[in-house]
Amino acid sequence: MKVYKISEATITRLSIYSRFLKQLLNEQLKTVSSGEIAKGVGVSSAQVRKDLAYFGEFGMRGVGYKVDELYGYIIKILGLNHAWNTIIIGAGKLGSALALYQGFIDRGFRIKAILDIEKKIIGTHMMNIQVDTIDTLAHKVQENDISIGILTVPADAAQEVTDQLVAAGIKAILNFSPKVLKVPDNVILRHVDFSVNLEILSFNLTHDKYMFPFRIDS
Amino acid sequence: MKVYKISEATITRLSIYSRFLKQLLNEQLKTVSSGEIAKGVGVSSAQVRKDLAYFGEFGMRGVGYKVDELYGYIIKILGLNHAWNTIIIGAGKLGSALALYQGFIDRGFRIKAILDIEKKIIGTHMMNIQVDTIDTLAHKVQENDISIGILTVPADAAQEVTDQLVAAGIKAILNFSPKVLKVPDNVILRHVDFSVNLEILSFNLTHDKYMFPFRIDS
Structure with a gap:
């Protein structure tokens, strides 16, 4: 059996994806693509696919993900399928x-x-x-x-x-x-x-967003 | 000029390193190795070296970092050298x-x-x-x-x-x-x-820490 080391950043993103999917469920949407999830939460679609790939294959080529299925799956991964x-x-x-x-x-x-x-x-x-x-x-x-x-x-x-x-x-x-x-x-x-949290803001206020032209390669 | 994209995770770790270095300063320590920083804050020493390498070369081979210099540098990177x-x-x-x-x-x-x-x-x-x-x-x-x-x-x-x-x-x-x-x-x-934050705990309570044996490769 192969095991995967999941970063805290991935768990945090899964948490954010699940909130977005919940919103889609409330709007009674049936399917969603990785691109739509990416746009909805502000990450790249490659990142969405990578994060979800840790946990298996649930996308359907050309169709995307079933919203209710993916939501239920992420909730289970996060351990939120019970109180x-x-x-x-x-x-x-x-x-x-x-x-x-x-x-x-x-x-x-x-x-x-x-x-x-x-x-x-x-x-x-x-x-x-x-x-x-x-x-x-x-x-x-x-x-x-x-x-x-x-x-x-x-x-x-x-x-x-x-x-x-x-x-x-x-x-x-x-x-x-x-x-x-x-x-x-x-x-x-x-x-x-x-x-x-404030220090992440002060870093970004100090530098140009996440682009950090501090070290100049000769 | 080359620019670097810094992840939020790196900024967060820099923030944690600076707190640890502040503690060393209070204890009047002069030098520290990446291994000591790593142990003090609970990450790998390779991670410490990688994070600091974004911002230039300030370690001295075989000696490590000057605590006051590295602290001052990280504080400046974080934009905390002024209120x-x-x-x-x-x-x-x-x-x-x-x-x-x-x-x-x-x-x-x-x-x-x-x-x-x-x-x-x-x-x-x-x-x-x-x-x-x-x-x-x-x-x-x-x-x-x-x-x-x-x-x-x-x-x-x-x-x-x-x-x-x-x-x-x-x-x-x-x-x-x-x-x-x-x-x-x-x-x-x-x-x-x-x-x-609670969801990261519930994930870890559900699975064995960050090892996630969910997907079984055949």
Whole structure:
């Protein structure tokens, strides 16, 4: 059996393709070509074909892809053919913004618990979920079959909370705290740093888009 | 003159290298090898050398890179050798979380104005900045020499605010609104979708990390 190493960039594009295909489904379109997908999401059609080729042959020569089939297939590849239960740790401004984030619900991510240490916040409601104390972490994870932890606590609390999530059996953590975290090899960790997004803008503002005439070959 | 097309993935890695080098600077280290950078940030040393090679030759054979020189160079490449003035439109939960985000300040992104339409919020302060009415947008952009707009308004207001930012002379927009926006070719637009991060986790939870034994070659 041959296995393929898939880059994060490919996964990100698959995610974008699936949103575009969903839109086509809503418009009741039946078939779509790689060129139309490419135009719709702003990449080359060669890129679309390459990304999809990792996962097999589903295009029909001269016709393109069946929209519903391709959509279903990508959703399955992304692991979105079933819902994922998540827990948010840290019910501050960012945590509560994420709790209310419609995009999570639309893509099958269910927030099952929100925890904090702040007495003023505990007991308040966000999206029908009552913010509970951090002491309930292990119980909440097990009770709700939670796979993904979303971390929005301050940097100095982040590692301790991470250790608690790992001990409770969490398999993946999305970290919004400005802190480099350690997790065991079997736990997937992803760090979201908002400033990287601004730095990509500042790079592009500094140079002429992605063309970088910095090194001059003699 | 030869020009190079730099991928977003490369820019993101440069951003990560610079954070690691900053850490080494704080520890007063003088030189670093590509292997040490690779280990520190979790990529291959071939990748580090390839990324840095886009921008010229600054390694010394057998010695590695001078930390301060390489740090200064990457910062310059990223356009972070001077500060950037930004404006946040939308002072809700996410907007105020971003206004307080230390990572922006650390990397030279200054928030110069925060605007909203909500009467309850206008006049309140976030990080010494008074939230002002959206009507002041053009004035704020020009008065503060603002290059980057950060959009956290609801989807149905996003295009209108974008048009106002463009009309006011903004050159780059970081969009957190769940809405596909149209901007002229000379304006750089970047969309942040939190659920893509969760989808990369769900992909990895579904498959064995990035090894994807989906397509079986006969």
